[in-house]
Amino acid sequence: xxxxxxxxxxSALIDTQRMERNIRRMQDRMQAMGVRFRPHAKTTKCLxxxxxxxxxxxxxxxxxxxxxxxxxxxxxxQDILYAVGMVPGKLGQALALRQRGCQLKIITDSVAAxxxxxxxxxxxxxxxxxxxxxDTDGHRSGIKPEEDALLxxxxxxxxxxxxxxxxxxxxxxSYDHDDPQALRAISEQERAGAVRAAQRLREAGxxxxxxSIGSTPTALAAEDLEGVTEVxxxxxxxxxxxxxxxxxxxxxxxxxxVLTTVIGHQEEKGWAIVDAGWMAMxxxxxxxxQKQDFGFGQACREDGTVLEGYTLSGANQEHGILSRAGEPDxxxxxxxxxxxxxxxxxxxxxxxxxxxxxxxxxxxDGRARAWPRFYGW
Amino acid sequence: xxxxxxxxxxSALIDTQRMERNIRRMQDRMQAMGVRFRPHAKTTKCLxxxxxxxxxxxxxxxxxxxxxxxxxxxxxxQDILYAVGMVPGKLGQALALRQRGCQLKIITDSVAAxxxxxxxxxxxxxxxxxxxxxDTDGHRSGIKPEEDALLxxxxxxxxxxxxxxxxxxxxxxSYDHDDPQALRAISEQERAGAVRAAQRLREAGxxxxxxSIGSTPTALAAEDLEGVTEVxxxxxxxxxxxxxxxxxxxxxxxxxxVLTTVIGHQEEKGWAIVDAGWMAMxxxxxxxxQKQDFGFGQACREDGTVLEGYTLSGANQEHGILSRAGEPDxxxxxxxxxxxxxxxxxxxxxxxxxxxxxxxxxxxDGRARAWPRFYGW
Numbered sequence: 076x077x078x079x080x081x082x083x084x085x086s087a088l089i090d091t092q093r094m095e096r097n098i099r100r101m102q103d104r105m106q107a108m109g110v111r112f113r114p115h116a117k118t119t120k121c122l123x124x125x126x127x128x129x130x131x132x133x134x135x136x137x138x139x140x141x142x143x144x145x146x147x148x149x150x151x152x153q154d155i156l157y158a159v160g161m162v163p164g165k166l167g168q169a170l171a172l173r174q175r176g177c178q179l180k181i182i183t184d185s186v187a188a189x190x191x192x193x194x195x196x197x198x199x200x201x202x203x204x205x206x207x208x209x210d211t212d213g214h215r216s217g218i219k220p221e222e223d224a225l226l227x228x229x230x231x232x233x234x235x236x237x238x239x240x241x242x243x244x245x246x247x248x249s250y251d252h253d254d255p256q257a258l259r260a261i262s263e264q265e266r267a268g269a270v271r272a273a274q275r276l277r278e279a280g281x282x283x284x285x286x287s288i289g290s291t292p293t294a295l296a297a298e299d300l301e302g303v304t305e306v307x308x309x310x311x312x313x314x315x316x317x318x319x320x321x322x323x324x325x326x327x328x329x330x331x332x333v334l335t336t337v338i339g340h341q342e343e344k345g346w347a348i349v350d351a352g353w354m355a356m357x358x359x360x361x362x363x364x365q366k367q368d369f370g371f372g373q374a375c376r377e378d379g380t381v382l383e384g385y386t387l388s389g390a391n392q393e394h395g396i397l398s399r400a401g402e403p404d405x406x407x408x409x410x411x412x413x414x415x416x417x418x419x420x421x422x423x424x425x426x427x428x429x430x431x432x433x434x435x436x437x438x439x440d441g442r443a444r445a446w447p448r449f450y451g452w
Numbered sequence: 453x454x455x456x457x458x459x460x461x462x463s464a465l466i467d468t469q470r471m472e473r474n475i476r477r478m479q480d481r482m483q484a485m486g487v488r489f490r491p492h493a494k495t496t497k498c499l500x501x502x503x504x505x506x507x508x509x510x511x512x513x514x515x516x517x518x519x520x521x522x523x524x525x526x527x528x529x530q531d532i533l534y535a536v537g538m539v540p541g542k543l544g545q546a547l548a549l550r551q552r553g554c555q556l557k558i559i560t561d562s563v564a565a566x567x568x569x570x571x572x573x574x575x576x577x578x579x580x581x582x583x584x585x586x587d588t589d590g591h592r593s594g595i596k597p598e599e600d601a602l603l604x605x606x607x608x609x610x611x612x613x614x615x616x617x618x619x620x621x622x623x624x625x626s627y628d629h630d631d632p633q634a635l636r637a638i639s640e641q642e643r644a645g646a647v648r649a650a651q652r653l654r655e656a657g658x659x660x661x662x663x664s665i666g667s668t669p670t671a672l673a674a675e676d677l678e679g680v681t682e683v684x685x686x687x688x689x690x691x692x693x694x695x696x697x698x699x700x701x702x703x704x705x706x707x708x709x710v711l712t713t714v715i716g717h718q719e720e721k722g723w724a725i726v727d728a729g730w731m732a733m734x735x736x737x738x739x740x741x742q743k744q745d746f747g748f749g750q751a752c753r754e755d756g757t758v759l760e761g762y763t764l765s766g767a768n769q770e771h772g773i774l775s776r777a778g779e780p781d782x783x784x785x786x787x788x789x790x791x792x793x794x795x796x797x798x799x800x801x802x803x804x805x806x807x808x809x810x811x812x813x814x815x816x817d818g819r820a821r822a823w824p825r826f827y828g829w
Contacts, residue, residue, distance in 0.1 A: 084541070085829060117769055139731075139770040159770050160715040160725065163791050164461070184716055187790045215771055216716045216725050247768065338537040339561055339593050348537065348593050354516075355829075358735035358803055391624065392494055392802055393516040393536050394592055413564045414540050425769055426735055429807070432828035450827065451809035452462060452732075 085355035093330035115309030193235025211268030241285025258296035270302035345403025357426035372419035462732035470707035492686030570612025588645030618662025635673035647679035722780025734803035749796035
């Protein structure tokens, strides 16, 4: 039996009790609100995590690359939404998945892309199920609910023999808030925009069975999901320091951490040097402009106890600088001697996870199980 | 034959002509200055790149993880410096490499670590070659050249039967400059500090054969390397936008780029959306505080021609936002239609490379060869 004490450093740990609690919390909430839940696998790219989400009641998954779709389909998951705008160069890969039996849904937000999808589908005798991406907050891509383009895209798809499966919105700007009222407002804006787009499509004769919305903050802030059929969210399964600052979790909900070792000190400066640099933590400094800046991560003891005020204040490729906020800790070397093992909570679980070939899932029995993750495209 | 036009996106490209020119430039410079050169493999973690560096005259390599050491040793490279402070938990792995014939050198900057190395070496009948890390700019770790600890560490090592192989310094703060005079000054400070530390060791009876210094900016700025025996540098092999701002390369020296596809537009905002987000580029925003901010990267055409003023101004996990500096480009969709393929030059080659399982090396014949890289620890 491998335990946490035997793992090399740096390595990525999952606290499986916290993970299960996070999964349960989201799934219960969605069930209470009467909507399906489609977790975003991009956060973990890890089969055992996604299997736990499905076991808890998730219906289908969301992916951000076709490689993720292929990997999860090979593992037996059939209902997959590829939630990045489809381009001609990727249609062959999408078609191959459908031909193997995958219920792959693709998305678009433009007439140009809809034409290409239709042309390719017609040429290959394939019917793609396409969802139309709706923009409710100007965050990134999508068609605004009232735009003419919405019906133009739907018509182009229908005329080419494709299925208009639904609409989806993602209020990515929810990450920029930290006030419950503002979060509820952006969540309602996401819901209302997606529902309005679906209504316009239905009035034009499209069934538009799916109305899909979501982000971790809006999924947890929503008070009413009238008209929505499914919610998507990703980072909730691990949470992170950015989500803690947004206000949707506490430090003791964060299920991902990086195990590290103290490799040296600069006592005059109050620094301990650890072997988790940005290669292990990622370069994500998502809390920098939030209400509390955690540097490259919040330090905890090896057992997970938070070390209040100690953060990774700096990071090079394989070196992290651990220091205390405010007055430098003159006793840093005594407090954290050479070889001390610590855990660092990440700013952004999606980014930190991506730096590691595998997770080490730590169960209530203290045993560490290796859970591989996908990498690349 | 695979060409660049057949590669999926996003993917990491190496322009091998630029890479060879960068290797030649550094190696010629080192030979002219009469010092050995030990490239840092952490930038590429890629065997064909390191083999090209060695073929050009490099003597040994530097690594930042023991996994890198193991991979390169298995590929036949024997002279390896592990340039991160050694801790007790990693001595077993280091010993195994030495026992297999690897001329592994390890480093330390503290009496505590020197004691552990000595104790472990004595207990296992092993003689470790240890270099002492010197701090010349307060950047990170190391002992200052005049500190008592320098001789204490050397004595502890010798008393335990270990070999004090030399001293090494790394002026990491050189990245913060962009003025040739300041770079020369920090380079001289790095040189002088390392030479002074070696002098103190020699006066105390240690041979201290190696005086190792380096970083890409200081290696290229140094005017005189009196007393230095070897130089280390990593990022010079690819260069990047940070190095362009530091002033040691031009945009047309940058050998690494990320191939991407336009997947959509927000015409009102002057945005093209591409499939290279931060997962492909890394979260490194190293040019943010430099003289020119390139966002998440500088856009080029598929053939490598720089698109002046167009950068990735924003990035989500798999979405990048391409826009023009200043006035938004109202003709963005016309200029870069759906499916357009572009290359993005990275802020920081080490961070961007790490996001990709392999490079695609593009030779003068236009052929793309897959070059794998190492990942994890």
